[in-house]
Amino acid sequence: MATNGYGRLIKDGLWNNNQALVALLGLCPLLAVTNSAVNGLGLGLATLVVITLSNATVSLIRNWVRPEVRLPVFVLVIASFVTAVELSMNAWFYELYKILGIFIPLIVTNCAIIGRAEAFASKNPLGRSLVDGLAMGIGFTLVLTVLGAVREIIGLGTIFAQADLMFGDIASGLKVSLSEDFKGMLLAILPPGAFIGLGFMISIKNIIDKRLASSRKAAAATAAEPEPTAV
């Protein structure tokens, strides 16, 4: 696979340059709304839509915007999409909209989005910007959902509670309670739980990266060993 290919973009967005775990951008919504899996998923999807559309738009207008005014223009573009997403959620996911509250309009200030607009979309053609936005958005959504799920399991002993807010009444059966006795550890739901949970997720990612790197090194060493005899 070429290093500049789409595969690389997707891998960067989901893992290597994950906006939440590596760049540590967008922490405000990340820490504030991830008290349940559904809330995390909801805000993650909203962010995904905004970052994809804003990346595409910024990429399209990149040759007509003078560098002096680029940041206000980017913010205006992002704000327009956020407003559209907010109104749509108000119309179709009213309960979820009420729970997420101020954090939907606050997507405008999510540094992950303006960061991608500035660092990537303003320098790359439409196709690549679109894929980058999509990959970054999915990576961000995954972290939000996993963190929300972990905090919900530890804090309340359930997972996917209130899933009907997002997927309609069919999904209300999605809720799983781990055990009748376990009433949950409240700390995980409270703000400190978000910081501790995110810290553990980052450290787990670093452990996995380290393991991969060392096994790759070992593989390279064993592959390189027979070489001297061949030469």
Next chain:
Amino acid sequence: MQFATITSPHTDRPNSVTVTMLWVIIALLPGAVAMAWYFGWGVIIHMLLASAAAVAAEAFVLKLRARPVMPAISDLSAVVTALLLAVALPPLLPWWLTVLGIVFAIVVAKQLYGGIGYNPFNPAMIGYVLLLVSYPVEMTTWLPPIMLNQNPLDFTQTLSAIFVGTLPPGLDWDALSAATPLDEMRNQLNQNRMISEIRQSPLWGDFGGLGWEWVGNWYLLGGAILLYKRIISWHIPVSMLGAVLVMAMLFHFLDQESHPFGLFHIFSGGTLLGAFFIATDPVTAATTKKGQLIYGACIGLITYVIRRWGGYPDAVAFAVLLMNMAAPMIDYYTQPRVFGQRDAGDD
């Protein structure tokens, strides 16, 4: 004739971490035994359970971190953390909460920050606050002291209450439990009762709650041992107790019927335990002498403010953690002047 020339430092014995921690444990014993006397076997069971869990958790994390296990275990710091947490817990707390609290304290608050000497927050208080915030009902189910307890539990009954959660037939938790003096005073004051009226109840001793104030006395003795052995200096305990006393007396004299006498706050809750054993933790406290005075006074101040106006009946743990956060800044601004160094204004 030639004499061996010995250079400084001329100490007679290495003052190792193990010796220091051993003295802290010895100094803690009078108060702990007094608590066991007034509140039953549960106190001792929790002390043993927490110590075992703390040592196991410490050994496990050190193995994970590929660090030598034995030196860190034998310095007894994990045991001290466990004992300090255990004496703060309700005597009939379910066993898994004790284990959860101490494991969180050792693993997250101590080892993840780098182990002994590197933790910015007092591990025992982190464990306590974790439990208090997460399980408020279990953490406030206290027993009455022995002389007010109609149904004292024997050893096996206490064991089954802690490990299985079953009480002897004919008893339930509501009949067994009682509010702590601080909780009781707060509830009564919230109902607009007057202090002279509240103190009619047999719950009260001379200053604080019956029984509780004697536990406080024994902690005071333990603090005296630590001061005598020079394991702690007087700055933090004196400034902390002084700040609590000044605040409490100020409000007491403004309105005697709605603010208890100053010594009530000294002899209730965790004030004495906190002043001598917890706020003086050499790792997390301020280190300069002037800084220690500020640090202690702020802990006392915050403790009183949260007790009086905050959401929790006791606040020593919160106050200590908040000031742990401020300790590096206090140290920064209270560096003593090096001999010969000029003040900025001298020129």
